[in-house]
Amino acid sequence: MSLAMSNITRRFGQTEVLRGIDLDVAKGELIALLGPSGSGKTTLLRIIAGLDWPDAGNLSFEGQDWLLKTAAQRKIGMVFQHYALFPHMTVRENIAFGLTVLPRAQRPGKAQIAETVQRLLTFLQISQLADRYPSELSGGQRQRVALGRAMAIEPRVLLLDEPFGALDAQVRRDLRRWLRSVHDSAGITTIFVTHDQEEAFELADRVVVMNGGVIEQIGRPDQIYDHPATPFVARFLGLTVELPVVMKAGRAEAAGFDLTALPRRALPEGPATLFLRPADIQPVADPAAPFHLTEISSTGALLRVVAESDSGCRxxxxxxxxxxxxxxxxxxxxxxAVAGQIFPGLASQRASSPVAAETTPHALKENRL
Structure with a gap:
């Protein structure tokens, strides 16, 4: 593993912001830290960068203890949400900055710095902006310059904190596709923080879902989307319909629902909770069914419908x-129900109780808490 964290804990006063984080990141991997505000994502990123220190735990890079090294010694590249470019410097000077402030013994010569900057300008497709100042750039262009400045020092690890949060939706979509191609070309181990699941799923090799200072699930984007490991992950990823069901011989049953399309689950018999996305529920006309449609509205591509039963289920x-x-x-x-995730017992009374999407050892490792 390129980067290894174990039992990382961080407190601010009485608040435990990180509660025993275990995470391994492979060399050249692109990892997304995904979660709501206050989940501990940025604090973990700052600890990796050497801008903050844990109260307990271990952090190593290629076998070296990074907790014994300063931020400068770790050779981290970092890109912030609001760019943090120097307004009095041109694009060329901003990208060169990290190289010009290296200790004299490590600092490249002027010709080498100029060559590196020109290579990055070409690589990032911003050569035409080299002599402009940040105030003359769009948000997307500034973000490219910030990335170039971070990459100029040839960082061991690239860290991005909500890198596209200040941009409009279309620019964000364009830039994240571009960033993925840059990452694949450069091969730098990259960790980025986001609260946007679409962004995390499109960009990352693996997604780390965080909540309340703990890791709820680690896995490939499609695996997490299809098989959320805990009720929190299910809710966070849009499984907003929660239905009490009864498990019998591995099958979920609920009055008025056809759940035969769901695969059998190795769950104990008795009460359980089925989590569904609204798009995974198909209403079928049935005069004998207990549900009746009370609302139908159109969004253009979709019909949003509400079904209610006499027992008050909506x-x-x-x-x-x-x-x-x-x-x-x-x-x-x-x-x-054409798809869904089931957790034993009543989800509202549970903290986290994952149901593995698969039963192979590899799957159990990927879906660990």
Whole structure:
């Protein structure tokens, strides 16, 4: 492993911001730290960068104890949300800055610095901006310059803290695709912080979902999306419909629901909670069903429908508009779940109790808490 963390703990006063973080990052890997505000993502990034120190735990890079090294000795490249460019320096001078302030014994000559800067300007496709000042650049261009400055020192690890948070949606989409191609070309071990799951899933090799100072799940983007390991991850990733069910012989059952499309689960018999995305629920006309449609609204591509039962159960679903022509308010429907995640017991009474998506040792490792 390139970077290894074990039992990283950090407190601010009585608040435990990190509670025993264990994480290994392979050389050349791109990792996303994903979670809501206050989950500990930025604090962990600052500890890796040498800008903060843990109260307990170990941090090593290629076998070297990084807790014995300063930020400068770790040779970290860091990109912040708000760029932190020097306004009085041109793009060329901003990118060169990290090289010009190295100790004399490590500092390259002027010609070598100029060559490195020109190579990065070309690599990042901003050669035409070399003599402009930050005030003359767009947000996306400033972010490219910030990345160039971080890469100029040939960092061992590149850290990005909400790198696209200050940009509009279209620029964010364009830049993250660009960043992925830059990462693949440069091969730098990269860790970035985000609260945007779409950003994390599109960019990262693996996603680390954090909550309340702990890691809830680690895995590949598609694995986490399809098989959330805890109720928190399920809710965070949009499984907002929570349905009490009963497990019988590995099958979930609930009145008014057709759950036969869900695979059998190795769960104890008795009460459980099924987490569903609204788009994974299909209403099917059924005069004998206990649910009836009370609301139907269109967003253009989708129909958002609400189904209620006489017992007070209220379910929201999303249906492609072209598939919902026969739906009308007042009609009775059964609800077919095409995908979902089940946790034993009542989820509201549980902290975290993952159901492994697979049963192989590799899958259990990837879905660890």
């Amino acid at each position: 379910i929201e679903a999303e249906v492609p508009r072209r598939d919902g022509h026969g739906l009308e308010t007042g009609m009775n429907v059964s609800l077919c």
